[in-house]
Amino acid sequence: MSQTAPRPDGPHGGPGAVGRGSARPTLEEVAALAGVGRGTVSRVINGSPRVSDKARQAVQSAIAELGYVPNRAARTLVTSRTDSIALVVPEAETRLFSEPYFSDIISGVSAELAETDMQLLLILVRNQRERERLSAYLTAQRVDGVLLVSVHQDDPLPSLLESLEIPSVLAGRRSDLEPLSYVHADNAGGARMAVRHLLRRGCTRVATLTGPLDMEVAQARLGGYRRALEEAGRPYDEGLVGLADFTEDGGRLAMRELLERRPDLDGVFCASDVMAAGAMQVLRAAGRRVPDDVAVIGFDDSIVARHTDPPMTSVRQPIEEMGRTMARLLLDEITERGRARRQVVLATELVVRESA
Amino acid sequence: MSQTAPRPDGPHGGPGAVGRGSARPTLEEVAALAGVGRGTVSRVINGSPRVSDKARQAVQSAIAELGYVPNRAARTLVTSRTDSIALVVPEAETRLFSEPYFSDIISGVSAELAETDMQLLLILVRNQRERERLSAYLTAQRVDGVLLVSVHQDDPLPSLLESLEIPSVLAGRRSDLEPLSYVHADNAGGARMAVRHLLRRGCTRVATLTGPLDMEVAQARLGGYRRALEEAGRPYDEGLVGLADFTEDGGRLAMRELLERRPDLDGVFCASDVMAAGAMQVLRAAGRRVPDDVAVIGFDDSIVARHTDPPMTSVRQPIEEMGRTMARLLLDEITERGRARRQVVLATELVVRESA
DNA sequence: GGCCACTGTGGGAGCGCTCCCACAGCGGCC
DNA sequence: GGCCGCTGTGGGAGCGCTCCCACAGTGGCC
Numbered sequence: 001m002s003q004t005a006p007r008p009d010g011p012h013g014g015p016g017a018v019g020r021g022s023a024r025p026t027l028e029e030v031a032a033l034a035g036v037g038r039g040t041v042s043r044v045i046n047g048s049p050r051v052s053d054k055a056r057q058a059v060q061s062a063i064a065e066l067g068y069v070p071n072r073a074a075r076t077l078v079t080s081r082t083d084s085i086a087l088v089v090p091e092a093e094t095r096l097f098s099e100p101y102f103s104d105i106i107s108g109v110s111a112e113l114a115e116t117d118m119q120l121l122l123i124l125v126r127n128q129r130e131r132e133r134l135s136a137y138l139t140a141q142r143v144d145g146v147l148l149v150s151v152h153q154d155d156p157l158p159s160l161l162e163s164l165e166i167p168s169v170l171a172g173r174r175s176d177l178e179p180l181s182y183v184h185a186d187n188a189g190g191a192r193m194a195v196r197h198l199l200r201r202g203c204t205r206v207a208t209l210t211g212p213l214d215m216e217v218a219q220a221r222l223g224g225y226r227r228a229l230e231e232a233g234r235p236y237d238e239g240l241v242g243l244a245d246f247t248e249d250g251g252r253l254a255m256r257e258l259l260e261r262r263p264d265l266d267g268v269f270c271a272s273d274v275m276a277a278g279a280m281q282v283l284r285a286a287g288r289r290v291p292d293d294v295a296v297i298g299f300d301d302s303i304v305a306r307h308t309d310p311p312m313t314s315v316r317q318p319i320e321e322m323g324r325t326m327a328r329l330l331l332d333e334i335t336e337r338g339r340a341r342r343q344v345v346l347a348t349e350l351v352v353r354e355s356a
Numbered sequence: 357m358s359q360t361a362p363r364p365d366g367p368h369g370g371p372g373a374v375g376r377g378s379a380r381p382t383l384e385e386v387a388a389l390a391g392v393g394r395g396t397v398s399r400v401i402n403g404s405p406r407v408s409d410k411a412r413q414a415v416q417s418a419i420a421e422l423g424y425v426p427n428r429a430a431r432t433l434v435t436s437r438t439d440s441i442a443l444v445v446p447e448a449e450t451r452l453f454s455e456p457y458f459s460d461i462i463s464g465v466s467a468e469l470a471e472t473d474m475q476l477l478l479i480l481v482r483n484q485r486e487r488e489r490l491s492a493y494l495t496a497q498r499v500d501g502v503l504l505v506s507v508h509q510d511d512p513l514p515s516l517l518e519s520l521e522i523p524s525v526l527a528g529r530r531s532d533l534e535p536l537s538y539v540h541a542d543n544a545g546g547a548r549m550a551v552r553h554l555l556r557r558g559c560t561r562v563a564t565l566t567g568p569l570d571m572e573v574a575q576a577r578l579g580g581y582r583r584a585l586e587e588a589g590r591p592y593d594e595g596l597v598g599l600a601d602f603t604e605d606g607g608r609l610a611m612r613e614l615l616e617r618r619p620d621l622d623g624v625f626c627a628s629d630v631m632a633a634g635a636m637q638v639l640r641a642a643g644r645r646v647p648d649d650v651a652v653i654g655f656d657d658s659i660v661a662r663h664t665d666p667p668m669t670s671v672r673q674p675i676e677e678m679g680r681t682m683a684r685l686l687l688d689e690i691t692e693r694g695r696a697r698r699q700v701v702l703a704t705e706l707v708v709r710e711s712a
Numbered sequence: 713g714g715c716c717a718c719t720g721t722g723g724g725a726g727c728g729c730t731c732c733c734a735c736a737g738c739g740g741c742c
Numbered sequence: 743g744g745c746c747g748c749t750g751t752g753g754g755a756g757c758g759c760t761c762c763c764a765c766a767g768t769g770g771c772c
Contacts, residue, residue: 026728026729037752038728038729039751042729042730070728070729071433073428073727074728075730077429091466106478114482120478121440122478303630303660309664382758393722395762407721427757430727430759431760433726434758434761715771715772716770716772717768718768719769720767721764724761727758727759727761734752736751739747740745740747
């Protein structure tokens, strides 16, 4: 590692001789070239206002000339800021997500981070062992903040984050008492909108397929269903509620039971698109036409919704916007530590197609 | 250059302010507790064999007692290894992918990395500016290796990686002369299988919808189509080739044209599921029954394939396995630098449903 | 005996940065 | 004149680690 030799070849190095091993310039070299001290260069880089214009100029052109990029490790070592945040995804969830969910969240987060020089670390947790490793990891303060995509009420991760006092933002919430910052869609509102649409369409016996009720999302959607009925003066009938789990198979199963219990139902609000897709298959197999005999609405407006037959009416949530917002909240929380937690609810919207 | 937000260099909290779970123990403290020198502790941590069992034992129990976790930044500073790899995804691709593609790749990569202490950095590149930033980023040697999900022949990123001599692995390849390491599915074989299936089924005029031909994937699938025809002694008829772009709209458009040109076609091999879904809609609108009048096969076996009406026969590629393999190759390339590049082709498989 | 090689060990040096203290220079005020 | 404060600056110290050199101890060989 003899980097003693002054490197005569700046960024202008031969066109062929690409910058292979060429040592990266250090802050010290920038200082020397600019004719100032290390401190001043550091101040310029970190945007301190206490620098004369002249010095700033000199430093900036030295930086440009050398192609200087600060060494992250060195900075982290002294500041113990890592300038990186982790997106933590329990892998079990991955399977559940309406398909573009995951990439849309990432896309939003990444878009928001693009202007920053924060790095995005992706951590999938697939089992207990990895969960423990993650705890150790987080405890070792290796990230400045955490985005957690998780919604189960008994998930231990949020509490861990809470107790470690690491800035964090959840996608979704555990309950309406959630103490951590979170961003979520207006699930209740979306469900309510969907059910009102069914009622307005003339449905009189509207059923619902729910997600697993240990998730707040599922509860909220069920709540919206109930609310819409009540607002319309209809009774809430438990016989019309099919407990399922967001999956296609679960949807099929629950739909079959529902159909047996209430053969006269004429509308179904499903808490996920894939459940709705499963339900539509079951309905067709039972000889019901969609939407003529039974109208169906899904939730997520995922790619599946556009491809069922008939195309599915569904509640859209602004997933990418959720990602963006999560990132923004997290950055805020990191810079102004100790500030109150923030919670954001984003509007949902009903995308009407042919199934209802 | 200094695109960092101004960070007032005043209040930094100082030691103790942030020190949550009390300061992390350092290697020095471990050494003291174990009654050995720093060097020995370092050797134990890094698995050097030149340590006596006695010392090793002492160090290990000291580590356990203190809950010591090495400081990554300090290590990186001196070794200039970052112990992290980047997964680079041009965001435009994101939209193209058969839906679970992205998360499956990630899932595979992450699974392979779980046993390592490599970190996974996710970098989406959405425009020219970000592309340039990425170049700067990579040039600054901030990752040990790069996984690149990109397949366009004119993508400048692979060449950049090549010239920077950063270990890298591509998902897919630019051409069959690809010099970088890559992992891809047997696209030609899958296409061939699909077309043979159509022929065996009795189709006599088999058309195809292609992807954009500046991608090797698209070419390979077209090649497989052609090969299957030739093997069966059928002529390759350009009139039966619909140039499209992997998207649903593109599929619809190309299918319509194809139908006009060759109203007698009785089978279509589509180079992506969503194109196949679009094609099926067009066929139905034109009064053709699937599969009775026209048999249809897609590619990807994505979630869409399971939800079309009728459910779609499709070629499955082992995406998660691709992710795993990519990660494995990259780790190899990082540890044994300078080794020959490796290229892996994974088998595809035909998932037969009702559309063919 | 002397010499060698080889193992295991301690600890100095130094990676590239930020933090902070000291201090020069320059007014403005008493 | 002396004193203040305020701005801009240089550079020492030190973050926690790895690398490497020096060296003690142990045996084997001539």
